[in-house]
Amino acid sequence: MLTHRFARLRRFHFNFPQRIAAVLLALFLIQGLWITAHQTLSDRDYQYARCGRETWEKPSPLAGYYTSCGNIHDGILAYRVAGLPLTLNLLAQRGLDLFRKPEDRVVQVSNRQGSAELSIWELRHQMTHVLLLLRLPFLFCGAVLGAGLWWVTRRLYGNMGGYVALALYCFSPAILKACVSPNPDIFAALGVYGGVYTCIGVAHAMQGPRRKWRPRIVLLTALFAIAAAAHIAALPVAALLGLVLMIWIAEGRRSQLLPVVLLASGGALLLVFACYGFSPDAFSYVFRSAAGFISISLVPARRFFSTFSNAGILVAAIASAFLYLGVRRSRYFGNTAPLLCFLVLIALVTTGVQASPWLWSLPFLLTFIGGVFADAFESQRGRIFRVAAASLVALQIVVCILTLPSLI
Numbered sequence: 001m002l003t004h005r006f007a008r009l010r011r012f013h014f015n016f017p018q019r020i021a022a023v024l025l026a027l028f029l030i031q032g033l034w035i036t037a038h039q040t041l042s043d044r045d046y047q048y049a050r051c052g053r054e055t056w057e058k059p060s061p062l063a064g065y066y067t068s069c070g071n072i073h074d075g076i077l078a079y080r081v082a083g084l085p086l087t088l089n090l091l092a093q094r095g096l097d098l099f100r101k102p103e104d105r106v107v108q109v110s111n112r113q114g115s116a117e118l119s120i121w122e123l124r125h126q127m128t129h130v131l132l133l134l135r136l137p138f139l140f141c142g143a144v145l146g147a148g149l150w151w152v153t154r155r156l157y158g159n160m161g162g163y164v165a166l167a168l169y170c171f172s173p174a175i176l177k178a179c180v181s182p183n184p185d186i187f188a189a190l191g192v193y194g195g196v197y198t199c200i201g202v203a204h205a206m207q208g209p210r211r212k213w214r215p216r217i218v219l220l221t222a223l224f225a226i227a228a229a230a231h232i233a234a235l236p237v238a239a240l241l242g243l244v245l246m247i248w249i250a251e252g253r254r255s256q257l258l259p260v261v262l263l264a265s266g267g268a269l270l271l272v273f274a275c276y277g278f279s280p281d282a283f284s285y286v287f288r289s290a291a292g293f294i295s296i297s298l299v300p301a302r303r304f305f306s307t308f309s310n311a312g313i314l315v316a317a318i319a320s321a322f323l324y325l326g327v328r329r330s331r332y333f334g335n336t337a338p339l340l341c342f343l344v345l346i347a348l349v350t351t352g353v354q355a356s357p358w359l360w361s362l363p364f365l366l367t368f369i370g371g372v373f374a375d376a377f378e379s380q381r382g383r384i385f386r387v388a389a390a391s392l393v394a395l396q397i398v399v400c401i402l403t404l405p406s407l408i
Contacts, residue, residue, distance in 0.1 A: 017159045021150045021166055025143050028170035031404060032139045033132075035180045038408045041131055048182035049134060052083020053090075055277070066282035073291040074353040075184030076275045077229035081141075082182045085133035135179075138186055142179035145190045146170060149363050152197050153370040156334045160386070161374030165366040167393045168316065171400035172366075173309040177407050178359055184230040185356045191227025192238040193363040196341055198223055199242025202260060206253040217264060224268035229275050231355045233292045237348070239265050241341050249333065290352025297349045300358035304346075309403040312396025317365060319388070320372040330375045338367040 014022075051069035055076070065071055072079055097105040146169050154162030169175060178186040198220040205212045220242075228235035239261050246257045276283040286292075305314050324330045324339070345361035376385035 017154065017162070020163065021147070021154075024163075024166050024170045025146050025150075028146060028176075029139060029143060031171075031176055031400075032135070032142065032179050035176065035404060035407050036132055036135045036139075039131060039180065042181075045131065045134055045182060048079055048082040049086055049130070052079040052081075052182075053087055054083070055080055056083050056087040057090075066276065066279055071282045071285035073232075073286045073289045074355075075187070075230045076272070077187050077226065078182055078184035080229075080275060081137035081187075082134055085136060086130065089133060134182060138179045138182065141186050141190055142175060145175075145186065145193065145363065148190070148194055148197075149366060153367055153374075156367075157371045157374035160377050160389075161370040163370075164316075164373050164389050164393065165370030168313055168366050168369065168396055169363070171393075171397045172313065172362065173400055173403045173407060174304070174359060174362060176400075176404075178356070180407065185359045187226055187230035188234040188355065189360045189363060191223050191225075191230055192234050192241075192345070192360045194223040195220060195227055195238035196242045196245065196337075196364075199246050199261070200249065200337070203246040203250045203253075203257065206250060206256065206260075213260075217260060220260075220264040221267035221271070224264050225271035228268050229272045231291070231350070231353070232272075232286050233294050233350055233355070233357075234360065235265060235268060236292075237294075237345070237357075237360075241344065245337050248337075293350065293352035294357070295349050295351050296347050298347060300349060300356070301346045304358055309399050309406075310396075311399050312392050312394075313365070313369075315395065316369045316373075316389075316392045319392070320369045323372045323376055324368075327375065327379075330372050335368060335371040335375070338364040338371070342368060 047069065051067040051072065054067040054069075055072075067079075069079075146166060149169055150162050150166045153165040175186070178189075198216060202213065202216045202220055205216050224235055224238060227238050243257060243261050246261070247254055250257055272286075273283050304310060305317075324335060342361045342364040345357050345364065348357035350357065373385060373389050376382065377389075379385065
């Protein structure tokens, strides 16, 4: 067993394509860190810091509520990950206080019971890099989503398709904006995108031996849990899209698809229950509120495609649509699946809790663009299409850099 695992590790290569992807993701992180360095703490930051810490450190002082923010129903995962670095930092400071003089300690005992009370204001002035600590989990999630986008597109379309999709992703102001402030949408995007493509992976694995099913089903459960903990409406959306695509490609195993998706969804809800500290009242409030209500509207699509900062992505999407409709070889499952997912998600709006399903749709749009252009690169006019793709990526890079100051 150990030999088999080491053999699998040896199959991982960090060659030129992986290095290019790593450079693009590094540029993505540099942009995010630059924006973070020029930001100041906002009221939203204080809310996520306070309530996020409460989910880890202590129950709410208000009887009957999970935190002082109430029974959180707008994405418990975002509060958890925002509060975790601060809680870990505070624990580290408490450990270091054992080696400091009493007057130099960061965490001062301030109440009669001898316990340490530290407010957000005190955190701001006694702990360094609070704003950076709040941003890091969201930037990391954005990088993981970019890596997942690269893995999917490169596996489906080859290196060139992966480069186009990842470059447009790394220089997307909408993605960057979601990663430089505490909000659940970037986690929902990761859960939905990863969940849908893991569903496809499970459907393919079901054509082989059962031992290959289990790791993918475990991964699917984890991704569904990320989606549900980020926004409860993201779970049924990801599960339904994934189930439809599984039925499309599965042969001979269709009767087993629904139990697999239900099993993964049930496991995801159990993990979300754990995120609420196994508190039945706080967990049930998610379903008693209007958090899962969704509707249909074209306003988000018009707003996204009419924004100057998305100019490169807009032109690439239009070109990809014409190529998809005009070139028969582009109309296959690998290109059609992300296009259908994008069209469904871009038209959704949440009516209960504010969220951005249009942001969840962007990885699917970029996957579609990468796939269509990868097919065009292999045509007789491949050189022209490579120049066109490079020009569109350059355009998106320019408008993204020009837009960065407005994201602060």
